Amino acid sequence: MAPALPRLLATRRLPQEVETRLGAAYQAQFNADDHPMSExxxxxxxxxxxxxxxxxxxxxxxxxxxxxxxxxxxxxxxxSVGHEHVDIAAARSRNIAVTNTPDVLTNATADITLLLILGAARGASWGERMVRENRWDSWSLTEPLGYDVTGRRLGILGLGRIGQAVARRAQAFDMELHYHNRRPVAPDLALGARYHADLFDMLPYCDFLSINCASTPETRGIVNEKLIAKLPRGAIIVNSARGDIVDDDALIANLKSGRLAAAGLDVFRNEPKIDPRYRSLDNVFLLPHLGSATRDTRVDMGMRAADNLDAFFAGARPRDLLT
Known part of the structure; x- marks a missing residue:
């Protein structure tokens, strides 16, 4: 008699290809209507x-x-790539393995970061609303106006896989690149970006600040009033990493005052229940956490998760083991 298949619970709907694979290899319980499951x-x-x-x-x-x-x-x-939503220590204490899905969403998230930069700088949000709401009734030389991207200075907070992919894309806009990490990356990966060991030393060089670091106890809330004060007046902040890296009160206050020219946000604290004040700001380009939201990327993520599960139940070490 063949051994019983491992039993699996998936908390949300998965791409069909992934559910088909898991359904063949596991006694799988799927979330048919894709509702957020309570504890x-x-x-x-x-x-x-x-x-x-x-x-x-x-x-x-x-x-x-x-x-x-x-x-x-x-x-x-x-x-997901991020794993701050899982208590790794608690899992380890119960001898429960934890895996994630790195690498496969790098390009999709970097693409979104460039969309945030362009959307925030060129006023894509208010521009689209003008057209959709039939308020585009004239053409003016002086308003509304956005901000140039080409040739400007870009600071990248976190030059990991996604940060490096952002840097490669920014090169096409002739942007001057700067970055802050806990340690410098190899020169061939830095793509000519200037390393700043101290984050606050980098900030005066940032016409744009792209947040691409992980959410950790050290980075949560790091984009606060003190940090923003060190940016050039009229800087633009974009975040495609995690919402809790940003202090919403500080960001909103500086967007309202004009200290910051604009922001582009794909992630938020407590999403999808975002701070409602963002919705009333014309100088914020908002997206609903679309960083990995392409069909190919989501299938690849699901297959990577399945690979880790298969390895574990085959008695091998999963490729992306975190515990």
């Missing part, structure tokens, strides 16, 4: 399961749910 639903669904496939929207995994999981759960695969 109680996840715990009920986890009963008797060997594996959980979760997303970054499942916040309970950072705030106590892992301690309540049934003993049958042996691995948590998160459909």
């Amino acid at each position: 109680a639903e996840i715990l009920e669904g986890a009963e008797g399961k060997d594996a959980l496939l979760i997303t970054s929207m499942d916040k309970g995994f950072a705030t106590g749910i892992i301690a309540k999981l049934p003993p049958s759960v042996k691995i948590i695969a998160t459909f």
